[in-house]
Amino acid sequence: DVKVTQSSRYLVKRTGEKVFLECVQDMDHENMFWYRQDPGLGLRLIYFSYDVKMKEKGDIPEGYSVSREKKERFSLILESASTNQTSMYLCASRLAGGITGELFFGEGSRLTVL
């Protein structure tokens, strides 16, 4: 089974802190994604990466950055956390070779910024 693991299920941080959300997949997928999930808004794409050291902005990249140094790991970074970044963050991965491939999701990281 494909496994996408997000390092922390629940985090509580203070405004202004630097926050790292880690995501690791074990199926050698080239593509990885970070989405943010909010009630009534569904999932919104923050950043995605087609391969190692590649990244592209999604719909809501402001206040976030990402790192993809190794194929299996895709990190989301909040440089200076703010209360409006309180949300559920979902990581996903997909094989390369086409846009119709299945996305495999982690269980999510619920971040609260106080």
Place this chain on the structure above:
Amino acid sequence: AQSVTQLGSHVSVSEGALVLLRCNYSSSVPPYLFWYVQYPNQGLQLLLKYTSAATLVKGINGFEAEFKKSETSFHLTKPSAHMSDAAEYFCAVTAYTGRRALTFGSGTRLQVQP
């Protein structure tokens, strides 16, 4: 750019009744459409997808969806609801123009009454 609209943020049905979750898409090029399901405290998993091979698509757990170009719709149905179907359902779209990431709808929470 592509987008999807899910009509109804909450749908409640009785066990054994028909499930109908609505999704309309917008795309200037041929779209590829997906339904994902999220059970409580879990990530999303793929229910089914339309990739232009057949307009009626069958998925897991007895769900199916029909692509109707004239109506720009991709509604999800199941003839008989089961208590275990209670979850949040997301419609998503992508296409071979622009970025190669899914755009999700706002989600529909399905409640199944005994």
